[in-house]
Structure formats: C-alpha cells, structure tokens
Amino acid sequence: MSGLSRHIESFGALLLAVIWISPLVFAFWAAFHTTSDAVNFNLAAPWTLDNFRTAWDGAPWLRYFLNTFLLVTVILIGQFFVTTLAGFAFAQVRFPGRDIVFILVLMQLFILPEVLIVENYVMVSRLGMFDTILGVGMPYMASAFGIFLMRQAFKGVPIELHEAARVEGCGWFGILWRVYVPLARPTYLAYALVSVSTHWNNFLWPLIVTNSPDTRPLTVGLSIFAAPENGVDISVISAATIMSVAPLLIAFLVFQRQFVQAFLRAGIK
C-alpha cells in the first residue's frame, strides 16, 4: 500500500516537473529550428543557429545584459545595506515603538508593488532619477521581506556571542560586522538568490521607468524586440528568450547544491 502511494507521489512530482519545464523545453527546441519546423512540431527537422544570429543583430543585447546585471547588482547591494541595518535594529536594538514600526514594515508585504507604480513613478521623477538604473532599483531596496528575513537570522544568533564581542571591545557596528553578518551568511545567500532572480525577471516597473536603450534591462528589451511590428517569429523570439535567461539558468545549475543548502540552513533557523 505504502509502495503504491509512493509511486503515485513520484508520478505526481514527475508530472508537475514536466508541465513546469515544457515551455522552456519548447522554447529551447524552437530556438534551434526554423519557424515553420517549430510551429509544425517537425521533430526530425535540422538544427540551426540562424535564429540566434538574427536575434543578436536585432537589438543591443550586450547593453541590455549589462543594464540587467548593473540593475540586479545595485538592487542587491542596496537591499543588503538596508535590510542588514533594519534587521539588526529590529532584532537586537531596544528602542521605543520597535514592535509597531516592525509591524508597519511587515504591512508592506500586503501591498502589491503594482499598486504603487504611479506613486513610485512620481517619486522617482521628482528625485530626477527617471530613466536611470538607480531609479529602476530604488523602490525595491527597502524590502520588507528582506528585513524580516534578516531580523529572524539575527535573532537566531546566541546572545553570548554578542556579549563576548562587547566585552572584547566591539561597538554596535563592530558586533554587526564581525559577528552577525558572518553568522547570517546562509540567509544572505538565500536572499540574494531570490532577489537576483526576481529582479532579473522583473518587467513592468522597468518598462515604465526606462525610456532608452542605455538603461533598458533585458526583459524590456526582449519585449520590444518581440513587439508585433517586427512580425511574430516564434523561433527568433525563443532564441532571444533563451539568451536572456541563460546566464541565470546556468548559474543556478552550477550552484544548485549551494543554493539548496543555503535555503535549508536559512530555513532551519
């Protein structure tokens, strides 16, 4: 009986995995075949790299890659900075109204980012950051999720370590930098993974706030490239899509084990 139910579980998992991965597999397959072969599911069709050549020439991809890379990096650095300080304050510094402020920060989780798009647009323009990478990244830096995650990680640090560091002469920042941050490494890694993949794929906000190829990230570049006036060429679009997701996908496959471990360790705490 238990053997049977195990088989059902495995089968279910397999089915989900197949459903999950099939669009990607199809895009991958289509990218290497001519449009008519791809659309007609001609499995015996010859493989070709023409789609990549066409796609690569169709847009300033290198610039887009650089923009996305810069965007993701800027956001991650900003998030690490803000969430570390805020998480530490909420976890270890006693100040009046701490719990209320923390709840206010958590409420941010209930608000869909899309709701704030207009407000953020006005704010970013007023700050003179319209159509800049910093402007695209700014609204995501004070992440409530990140603050919560860091607070939990810092709360898990034994208080004796904090006290030992104090006796040894560390100030607040010394303790944070020498004790809390190194001990929260798995949490940082897990959070970085979530943040990078989210912002690598983020589309709507960058679409609105960028206006030129100099700041446009991959996702926006890809959507413009695939816009109907060029004619919908499924193979070329697939090739462009594969190019956009490839760096992240390869990084994930290479560091898969570390990522999963980081998640487990961050979760256990």
Next chain:
Amino acid sequence: MMEDAFVQLDGVAKRWNGQLGVEDISLSIPRGSFVALLGPSGCGKSTTLRLLSGLELADEGRIIIDGKDVTTAAPSERNLSMVFQSYALFPHLSVAENVIFGLKVRKVAAAERREKLRRALEITGLLGYEARKPGELSGGQRQRVALARAIVANQPLCLMDEPLSNLDAKLRASVRKDIKKLQVDLGITVIYVTHDQTEAMSMADIVVLMKDGRIQQVGAPESLYYRSANTFVAEFVGSPPMALVEGSALPGFEGAAKIGLRAESLRLAKAGQGRLKCLVSECEFLGSETFVGLTHPAAKGLTISMPGLQTIPTGEELEIDFADEDLHFFDADGNRTNHLKRVSA
C-alpha cells in the same frame, strides 16, 4: 574597607520590573585573589558577575574596579576579560581568530598579535589547533580556547561564569587545577561563578555565598566551613552538609534553636552511652570512607563518616557521641551564635 581593594561593590542592587535580582551587594576584593560567587540557581551570582562585567547596569550602588568608578561604564572600558558558560566562541572563526578577536578589535599590531597568540595557545596547550573551527573541537578544547581568549588580552581581571559546567566530572577536576594555576602564574584577579561548592571551596581564596539575591557570608573556604554564619551556609557548604539538630533534643543546649554537627565530628558510641539514638537510613560507600545516613526525629541530615567499607542494615539503631566544642549553635532566625546564655534568656 580594605585599602588595596581592587574590585569594590558598594550597596549594588539590580531588579527586573519588581522581580528580585540582587540586593545590597557590598564586596571588597583584593588584587590577585580568586573569588568564587557561590549559591544555588537563581541566587543572583550570575547577575552579580554581569553587573561587574557591565553587560547589565546596576540600579543602585557603585562599582569600582582598580580605583576607577565604572558603575555606568561599557564592558570594554572596564579592562576585564570574560569566560562564558557556553564559551561563546565565534563559530565562523578559527581557533586563532577567536583568540585574537579582541586584539584585532583593539587594533593591536599584527606582529604583537602573533606573539600573544602563540603564548596564549602555549599556555593552554592548544598549539597546532590554530586553524580548526570551534565545531571541530571537543568540549574541553573549546573550554581552553575560551580561556586562551580571556588571557590573551592580558587584562588584570577575569570573570568566569560557570566555565566548567559543560565538562564531564573527570575533566572538570583537571581543568580546575589548570585554572587555579593560570590565575596564580598570571597574577590576575579572578571572579568565578559556580553552583558547585566543591569547585568554590577547592579553588577560591574567598568564597561569597549568596541566596535570594543577597550575600550570606563572605570569607575563606575554611571560615565558611568551620564558622558558618547561618543555617543556610551550614547546609550548603560541605559534603555531606552540616546536620541540624533541634536544641531541645540535646540536654544542656536547650537555649540554642538549632545545633549544627559535621559528619566528621560524630563518633559511634556504645549502647547506652551515646547522646543521640538514631536509625540508619542509608550507607554511601565512597572508597576510603562510608557516609552512613541517620534519622532522628529532631534532626535533619545527620550523617556519620566511618572509615573504609561499612555495611549496616537499614533501620538498625545506632548511638552517636560528639564533643561539645564541635557543635555549632544557631538562634531562632538561623544566625550563628556563640553565646548560648544570650539566646537562652
């Protein structure tokens, strides 16, 4: 008040929202001494240590270390080192990095750091373990890393919070000697918290026995043992603890509320010649001697120490005798009294 007091506490108190912490702690500790803060759990000994370290601030009173008023000073300004019960080693740092953590924070030059590290590791017998992480060490080794970290800074005062409580009994006895030797060799002042009276009695020059946030008695181990200030001290210090007999049960000593008797002062008496008639309740064989537990309706914790192996059946009647000069007298409040006349009035 001692003139050369190195650490001094004046009427120090700490309370937590009305809950008792410590109350009216006054102590004077000479330079280079080994002081044990002893007491049952919750007696305030750890709180006293944390007040000394600056990890907690006193609500009342003054703390003076080395002639400097440090009542409100930060831990790092008090020139002290600390060994924690859990050792508080940084798990992400190697042994060497753990030991020199404080030196790095205080920006000591690298060459000096290396030299001090080597000496500290040599003293604690940890040479060769520099690159290990705390997670790869045994409990005893971790304990020594914590000691090395405490001595590397070369602070004149070292606070230790039950540093041996996580070690097994055999290791504890040997580390006890190491710590005592270290303290003498380095000439530092150690304030040591423990709930184990054997530890306190064997290591300390001065024992401070506490209960419910108050000091019960301060003195050399022998003075706590031979001249216990009250019945709590009498029953806490010594193994087995002092037995307490109702004064009314001993002809001639009706004036004292309680009379204390140490196991070694009791002698077996021939039938009809003893001063107390008791029943045997248990025999505890310890090798060189056997503690025979006795019950008597007017006494608590009567134990007689007998040489070698003794097997006396439970329930057998024994008569015991003792000399008058071995008796300890306590009044109705449990305080020691040497003048029977006064309480008999």
